[in-house]
Amino acid sequence: MAEVEIAEHALDDLGPVDYLVIEFPAGHQTFTGEIAEELVRLVDAGTIRLIDAIVLTKDENGDIDAVELSDAGDLGPLVQLEADLAELLAADDVINLANAMDPGSVAGVIVYENVWAGPFAAAARRAGGQLIANGRIPIQAIIASIEADDALDENGA
């Protein structure tokens, strides 16, 4: 019973879990280690918790290859994160995620908990709130909105 209570408590404090697929198109792959350093910085700061990470490649024929982070060569600072990964993604997920990639590209996939949002989300739940929508606003949409405002101003509306 106590274990159930502990699990429920942990679940209540869990922040939202997101994934990112970051594509590096053919001919635009300049890996300097900076990405890994920034990822470790986010984890060390308690901003996110890295749950899973894999590297995907899609060849010109559309064939997909997936490499575990531990098999991806010199991990640099990512070594300290790799040991704590949960392997949440299933093989089917890999195929679904790779669908977004262009042929000839490499992509890094990360799944992470937004630790920073956990206490806020828990407080909202305790107050009876429930998340009914979320999303990301594309930069393009922000530009379009501002430019539409500017056009209205110029026209004296």
Added chain:
Amino acid sequence: MPLRPARIGRVGVVGAPVAKAAVVSAAVRPGPAPVAKAAVVGAAITPGRRRRI
């Protein structure tokens, strides 16, 4: 696909094929005035900006 055995045969969490999102950097890189576009985005998220009703 040399994935760990634990990933094989498990129920996935993504659910469906993912569509490619609009490339965000393209919004501020090309065009005649990339710096101006970046400034526009900055202005849009500046505290104090009020919506037009």
